Amino acid sequence: MNVKWRLRMAAAQKEVWTGAELRRLLVERAGHQMSAASVSALLTKQPAQVKLTTLGALCTALDCTPNGPLRMDTTPVEANPKPTKAPKQAASALRGAPCRRCETH
Numbered sequence: 001m002n003v004k005w006r007l008r009m010a011a012a013q014k015e016v017w018t019g020a021e022l023r024r025l026l027v028e029r030a031g032h033q034m035s036a037a038s039v040s041a042l043l044t045k046q047p048a049q050v051k052l053t054t055l056g057a058l059c060t061a062l063d064c065t066p067n068g069p070l071r072m073d074t075t076p077v078e079a080n081p082k083p084t085k086a087p088k089q090a091a092s093a094l095r096g097a098p099c100r101r102c103e104t105h
Contacts, residue, residue, distance in 0.1 A: 032057035
C-alpha cells in the first residue's frame, strides 16, 4: 500500500498559500487550534500518522474530503513467494561422521 500526503496541493487548490492562512481557516471553520510549527510540518513533510480529528479539521477548513490531502494506492500487492528450502543433508554429514556411501567424508 502506498500513501501520499498532499496537503500542500489540497490547500493550493483552494487558494490557501501559507501556513498562516491555513491556521486561520482551521480556527474559523473547524474550531481547531494548531501551532504554527505543526501546520508548517503538515504542509512540508509527510507525517507518519495523523489524528482523525486533525484530518477532519483540515478537510473542514479546506472544504474537501480526505481524498484531498491523503492519497492511497490500494492496489493489492503480490504475496511474497515462500523461500525455497535447501535440500536436507544426512545427519551424519552434518556431524562430520563418514558417509555410508563413500566412507570418505
